[in-house]
Amino acid sequence: MITLEHISKWVTTAGLRTFLLKDINLTIKEGEFVSIMGPSGSGKSTLLNVIGMLDDADEGKYDFMGNQVHSMKEKQRSQLYKQYIGFVFQAYHLIDELTVYENIETPLLYQDTKSTERKAMVGDMLDRFQMVGKKDLFPTQLSGGQQQLVGIARALISSPKLILADEPTGNLNSRQGEEIMELFKKLNEEDGVTIIQVTHSEKNAAYGNRIIHLLDGRIEHPR
Amino acid sequence: MFYHNLKLAFRTLLRNKIYSLVNIGGLALGIAVFLLLLEYVSFERSFNNFQENAGNTYRLLNEDQKNSFWPEIEPGWAPRAKEKFPAIIDYCRLESDVAKGILQRNTGNAPAFRETSIGFAEGNFFEFFSFPLLKGNAASFHAPNTIFLSAGSAEKYFGNEEPVGQQLILSNQFGKTIYQVGGVFEIPANSDIRYDQVLSLETLRNPANLNGNDWAALENTGSQYLQTYLRLTPGTTPELLETKLTALRNEVGKENDGVRFRLQSFQHLHLAASLNDSFPTAGNIKYLYILSLISVLILLIAWFNYVNLSTAQALKKANEVGVRKIAGASRLSLIGQFLVEAMLVNLLGFVIALLLVYFLQPLFNSVMALKLSPADILSSSAWMFGSGLLLAGSLLTGTYTAFALSGFNPIVTLRNRLTRSGSGSRIRKTLVVTQFAISIALIIGTVLIYQQLRYLQEKNIGVTKAQMLIVRGPEAGKDSSFNQRQVAFLQMLSRYPFVEDYAGSGTYPGGWYNFVTSGFTQPGSLKGDEFKSYAFAIIDERYLPAFEIPLVAGRNFRPEETGIPWDKNNKVLLNETAVAALGFKNPDDVLHTPVQWDERALQVIGVVKDYNHANLKKTIMPMIFYPQNSSAYCCIRLASGSVSQHIAGVEKLYKQYFPGNPFEYFFLDENYQRQYAAEKQYGQLFTAASVWAVIIACLGLFGLTTFTVTSRTKEIGIRKVLGASVLDITQLLSRDFLLLVGIAALIAFPVAWWAMQRWLQDFPYRINISWWVFALAAVIASVIALITIGFQSVRAALSNPVKNLRTE
Known part of the structure; x- marks a missing residue:
């Protein structure tokens, strides 16, 4: 599904290159549940952003489901990620002015889905996450765990093939964190959604079937 | 999608109550002033537009070698000119000064009134001009000793009785003359020619009615007391006729005193064709331009506020924009969303402005000494300009903010790298400077106008006025x-x-x-x-x-x-x-x-x-x-x-x-004061305008500080933990804004000095502009700005740093 070849990304300050990612080679197959680990500043989020096409690499080749992402234009790339990728954030990033229902609905509005279809899809999603009773509440009226559930529901509404999660449990207590991880596992196993998550916690990383360690922008290969 | 956006816009407004109040309130204040002044401008521009033949009607003027003009013409010229020049279709002579006197019904001891808005007019007065006749026959005015009354005047003398056919006695310098009422007329509020009573000029043809005032004889060319209006054949070149008329004047016995005839288009009787047009007018186009300028400036301040407040919101919006972009929103759809929000704010501002106009109308009318209403906006083409400006302004500001807000890069915003108020901060500063420059200039204008007024009122004129x-x-x-x-x-x-x-x-x-x-x-x-x-x-x-x-x-x-x-x-x-x-x-x-x-x-x-x-x-x-x-x-x-x-x-x-x-x-002394009514009106208008401008500018400043403070909460928290005092924090937050007010003052000073210098030049007796007026205006603006900022700053400085840092 994803093939990264010699991916590097850097910033130049005072003529000096500081590598954020250096010579990353990585293949992720469809149906995998990958956890990216590493200390702060090791490039985890940058890697995730490159994979999510929110950021581009300075060097290297990126193949996403047969598309040469590195040679695509901004517009084509956004078409691509809109279609296949869902994002989940540590800080949930829900829109405060929208209800739970409307937050989940938002991606569909931008895909010009018909109103009746939207209703059905959001309704299904609410059912699945057992949030029907909370659909008219605003994000601030929910607990952190519930907000993250909404965030995941929103990421799933357009049926992505890939979910990118940047420390999805970072702001949650351990019980809430476990629930989210269980959900990810279920999505991965039952629905076949590919998941890439960034995490600090060994315990959460263990939910996946593969762990990638990053240090100073390089992948550390198990010795 | 539109419905979705509208709903969202409403919710956003309700959620940020202070922001919405300041934003919509500022716009409403600006639009209200704009509408009120538009009423006045429109009314002034509508003058005489009910006159059907204004296009080929001209007023005869005298111009001397010093280029001063006066409209009083000897009665003898018009008939001579019509006879000689076929370009003149008809003429109408009228006057409003010599007939003033005491008018009374010709019955026993009816009450007598002194009439000052009374005068002689040509027999064709009601045919030449388009004044509606309520009673009587226009042709009957050709007869001598005929008087036509305004509706109000007819009621004053005759109550509910039929006025036509009744008699009135007029006592004035022409002695005691009996007039027969021939009709009742109405003069629209936007007419420069105004009478309570008109007397048929034919009356003066009878030497007995002159009572020894031979200068008023209708054929004489010796004394200037009548205004003369000429109707010309279409296509006549006025300049050519002017030369011919002047030649006629010089030929018929006048020694060459250098005075020549000029023709003033009736369409420019109230307002000059331009600032360079030096013909005397009843209205004042300079005054009208100043008022238009003030109204547009205040509207500008309000729009700047709107842009400032909206883009300052960027910080709050940035996150939303990022999320939406990742959820698949295109920039265009985001622009659409923000545009709907902008239009809603503008629309609400407009509706509240209409309410404000309703409540402010009586006050405005008393200052202007007029009976204006929003309907007057429609009385001339000014409404097209007005609504066009309002629409263009709201679209422009709305589009600008929509573009500014929708431009964020999702990665930057979602990772909270956006710390200060963002990229538009230079524009925002420029707008604040402009707002305060306008406010300070208006304050300077106000102070100087009142100083001049006071000077006029209190200067020793060399006469005992008291008692x-x-x-x-x-x-x-x-x-x-x-x-x-x-x-x-x-x-x-x-x-x-x-x-x-x-x-x-x-x-x-x-x-x-x-x-x-x-x-x-x-x-x-x-x-x-x-x-x-x-x-x-x-x-x-x-x-x-x-x-x-x-x-x-x-x-x-x-x-x-x-x-x-x-x-x-x-x-x-x-x-x-x-x-x-x-x-x-x-x-x-x-x-x-x-x-x-x-x-x-x-x-x-x-x-x-x-x-x-x-x-x-x-x-x-x-x-x-x-x-x-x-x-x-x-x-x-x-x-x-x-x-x-x-x-x-x-x-x-x-x-x-x-x-x-x-x-x-x-x-x-009261009579002297009355003569400065125009200056007093100026003063009141300028006071209102500057207060208004300062209020709107401060609303904007208030909103801006709120956002600055919010965006710097973390910084303030850290500084306090590191030992900064409340005063330190307040200074930190106020310094930037005070600097802006300072720059605004430097821009306002020369502009205000130049404008007021020009205004004062019209007065032979005038004050010297002193430096402290400028200092005062700057101090007033700074103090008001400081109070506005201070409230927010102190509150931020007093807040508990632990709490602020935790929420980050």
């Missing part, structure tokens, strides 16, 4: 016993203990002169001196002492000298300016030199110290004081005490000696 009561003289009942009654009245008056002094005169300080004429020379005069203008004041021997006006040379008139008939008298007094105009260096010299007034030899017996006879908006003219016992005005200096009792005493005497005349009086 001077002026009583208008009688017009009715001037029979053979009148002179005796006048003498007896003054004698009885002098016996009252509260009358300190009194005088009878043809004019009074603060009033206009009796007349202005030329033709004065002395043996040493240069060629051309005979065209210099001199103003005549008819006074008795008590006038100068009553007003405490000193003589600098010679002596005052003696009582017996004021009784000499007009033609027989040869003694006059001059003021110092007249002495200089005649070419004398020393006042004493004029006492020993004979002076010529055309063919008459005059002896100057004294020189009066210069005083401002007209108001202070005019320079002192050369004046000639002519001795006569005039009954036009009775000037009484009252002792202190109960003014109402004193007046009652005078009234009793007046009614006793002059029955059938209304008792009318005013105080000299």
